[in-house]
Amino acid sequence: MTANGFGNISIMTRSLAWLIICFLVLPITVVFAVSVTDRHYLSLPESEISFQYYRNLFSSGPWLVSILQSFIIACVSTAVAVVAGTLCAIGCWRLGNRASDFVRMLMLVPIMVPTIVYALGIYQFWIDLRLLDTYTGLIIAHAVTGVPYVVITVSTALAGFDPRLEQASLSLGASMSQTLRLVIIPNIMPGVVSGLIFAFIHSWDELVLALFIAGRAVFTLPRRMWDGINESLDPTMAAVAAVLIAVTVSLLCADAYVRSRRGN
Amino acid sequence: MMIAGFVQPDQGSIHLDKRPITHLPPESRNFGMVFQGYALFPHLSVFDNVAFPLKVRRRPRAEIEEKVKAALDLVKLTTQSERLPRQLSGGQQQRVALARALVFTPHLLLLDEPLSALDKKLRAELQEELKRLHRKVGLSFIYVTHDQDEALSMSDRIVVMSDGRLVEQGTPSELYDRPRTAFVADFLGKSNFVRGKVESHVGDGFVFSGDGVRFVQKARDAKPGIGSNVTVALRPEKLSIVAPGTESDNRLSGIVKEWNYFGSEFRILVDTAGCGPISVSLPAWNAGAAPEVGQSLDLGWSARAGMEVQEA
Incomplete structure (x- = not known):
C-alpha cells in the first residue's frame, strides 16, 4: 500500500467509516462516564465527578477476591493453552500432511461450537469427575477454549517460517529440542505472544462457562458482575466494567506493539 | 539431502x-x-x-x-x-x-x-x-x-547425476576430454554428434560412415565391431575451417547459417549435408578468416579430436 493509500477515498466513504467506528466504540465510553457518577444508581454524573465506586470496588472483599480468582484462572489457563497450542501448531506444521490439516480444523471446534452447548457438555462431564466449582475445572475449560486462538496465531507465524532454518539447525548439530528452543520458538515468538494475549482475554471475560460450572467457591469477575446486574444495579458494576475494558485494551495495544515489531 | x-x-x-x-x-x-x-x-x-x-x-x-x-x-x-x-x-x-x-x-x-x-x-x-x-x-x-x-x-572429482541416477564420474578433464556417454559430452560443455556405422579398422582406429560421408576415428579402448553403430562427439573448439585441397583426417562441407561474436571467440553454426547443423567455435584473434553467413566451407578435424561415446 502506498503512503497516501487513503488519499483518494471520497468524503462519503470516510464519514461512513467514522460513523461505524463511533457506533462500535461510543456505547463503551458510556461505561466510563457512569462509573464516575455521584448518585446511588446507574446514571450519568449529575453535579460532580466521584470516584466513590472505584474506592468501593477496591475496598470490597468479594470484588477483590473475584478479581484475584479471575486473574489466577486466566494466568494458569493461558499458560496451559499457550504451551499446548504452540506444540500442536508446530507438530502440525512439521507433519504438513492431510492428517495435520484435520487436526488443525479439530482444534478450532471449541470456538465453533456455541459456548452454551459446550458449557452444558462440560457440566455433565465435570459432575462425574467432581470438578464442578473448582479452580482446576474452570482452568481446564478455559484452557481448552483458549487453545484455538493460540493454534491460529502460531500457525500463521509458522507459515512465514523458512523450514530450511530447521534443517540448518539440525545439520549444525542441534537436537530437535534445542532446535525448538533456540531456532523455531524465537522466530515465531510474535505469534505465540498474540495467542497468549487472546487466550488471556478469552479467559478473563468469559461468563457462560463460569455460570455453568462454578458458583460458590469459585466466583470469577464476570460471574460477580452478572450477579450484581441481576440483583442490584449498583454503579460499582460500571467501575468494574471500566477496569475490565482498560485491561483488555492495554493487552490489545501490547499485541499491536508486538506485531509492529515483527514487521521490522 | x-x-x-x-x-x-x-x-x-x-x-x-x-x-x-x-x-x-x-x-x-x-x-x-x-x-x-x-x-x-x-x-x-x-x-x-x-x-x-x-x-x-x-x-x-x-x-x-x-x-x-x-x-x-x-x-x-x-x-x-x-x-x-x-x-x-x-x-x-x-x-x-x-x-x-x-x-x-x-x-x-x-x-x-x-x-x-x-x-x-x-x-x-x-x-x-x-x-x-x-x-x-x-x-x-x-x-x-x-x-x-x-x-x-x-x-x-565430478559426479554427473541425471534423474537421480549417477551417469558418470571422474576428474574434470576425464569428463570433459574423454566422456563415456553422449549425455555427459553434451552436458559438460557443448558437443556436436556424428553418427554412423563402422566400415573398417585402420591402425588404432576405425572408419565409419554416416549418410554417405566417411570419417576416421581413434578407438577409445577395443575397436567396435564392423557394422556396429557408433556415436562420435565433437567439441566445437576442436573443429577448424580447412582450405580446399589441404590434408585433414576428416572433412565435412556445409554452409554458414549463424554467426555470433563473444569477444574471445566466434561461434558459427554450419549446416552440413550429412550431419545436420554443427557448431564451431573459432578463437577471435584468428578472425582474419572469419566466415560470413551463407558462405560454403569445409570443416576438418583430426581422428584424435572426436570422442567415441555411448548413447544413453
Whole structure:
C-alpha cells in the first residue's frame, strides 16, 4: 500500500467509516462516564465527578477476591493453552500432511461450537469427575477454549517460517529440542505472544462457562458482575466494567506493539 | 539431502570412511552444510549464528569466542560480527553461512548450490574464495551445482547425476576430454554428434560412415565391431575451417547459417549435408578468416579430436 493509500477515498466513504467506528466504540465510553457518577444508581454524573465506586470496588472483599480468582484462572489457563497450542501448531506444521490439516480444523471446534452447548457438555462431564466449582475445572475449560486462538496465531507465524532454518539447525548439530528452543520458538515468538494475549482475554471475560460450572467457591469477575446486574444495579458494576475494558485494551495495544515489531 | 540425513534413501546405503551412516540423524552426522538461500538464523547476530554449532555442543565460552573469531577471520567478516543477517549483502551472508558450517570442524562440508543466488561477478569471486578455503581447511567438500563451468573449474572429482541416477564420474578433464556417454559430452560443455556405422579398422582406429560421408576415428579402448553403430562427439573448439585441397583426417562441407561474436571467440553454426547443423567455435584473434553467413566451407578435424561415446 502506498503512503497516501487513503488519499483518494471520497468524503462519503470516510464519514461512513467514522460513523461505524463511533457506533462500535461510543456505547463503551458510556461505561466510563457512569462509573464516575455521584448518585446511588446507574446514571450519568449529575453535579460532580466521584470516584466513590472505584474506592468501593477496591475496598470490597468479594470484588477483590473475584478479581484475584479471575486473574489466577486466566494466568494458569493461558499458560496451559499457550504451551499446548504452540506444540500442536508446530507438530502440525512439521507433519504438513492431510492428517495435520484435520487436526488443525479439530482444534478450532471449541470456538465453533456455541459456548452454551459446550458449557452444558462440560457440566455433565465435570459432575462425574467432581470438578464442578473448582479452580482446576474452570482452568481446564478455559484452557481448552483458549487453545484455538493460540493454534491460529502460531500457525500463521509458522507459515512465514523458512523450514530450511530447521534443517540448518539440525545439520549444525542441534537436537530437535534445542532446535525448538533456540531456532523455531524465537522466530515465531510474535505469534505465540498474540495467542497468549487472546487466550488471556478469552479467559478473563468469559461468563457462560463460569455460570455453568462454578458458583460458590469459585466466583470469577464476570460471574460477580452478572450477579450484581441481576440483583442490584449498583454503579460499582460500571467501575468494574471500566477496569475490565482498560485491561483488555492495554493487552490489545501490547499485541499491536508486538506485531509492529515483527514487521521490522 | 540424503547425505545430510534429511531424506532417507529408498534403497542402498551411505558410508563415511567405510562407516555406515545411512540411519544416522542429521544432528549426529557432524557435516557442515551451506544452503541455497543461506538459511541464516534471522534473530541472531553474525557472531551468534557462527557460535550456534558450538553452543549446542556446550563448549566453554572462551573456546567459542576464539573459534568464532577464527572462523569469521577465515571468511574476512571480523568487523561485521554484531550485525544481523538482514543487514548484510548476499555475498556477506554466504560467507557467514560458510563460517557457520566450518566452525565446528565437521567431517565433511556439503554445499547445495551455494552461489546460485549471486550475480556473475560475485559468484566468480566467491568461487575463488571457496577454492582458497578448501586448500586451507583441507576438508572434503561436496558441492552441488547446475553450473557446468563451476563444476569444471572447482572440482577434483565430478559426479554427473541425471534423474537421480549417477551417469558418470571422474576428474574434470576425464569428463570433459574423454566422456563415456553422449549425455555427459553434451552436458559438460557443448558437443556436436556424428553418427554412423563402422566400415573398417585402420591402425588404432576405425572408419565409419554416416549418410554417405566417411570419417576416421581413434578407438577409445577395443575397436567396435564392423557394422556396429557408433556415436562420435565433437567439441566445437576442436573443429577448424580447412582450405580446399589441404590434408585433414576428416572433412565435412556445409554452409554458414549463424554467426555470433563473444569477444574471445566466434561461434558459427554450419549446416552440413550429412550431419545436420554443427557448431564451431573459432578463437577471435584468428578472425582474419572469419566466415560470413551463407558462405560454403569445409570443416576438418583430426581422428584424435572426436570422442567415441555411448548413447544413453
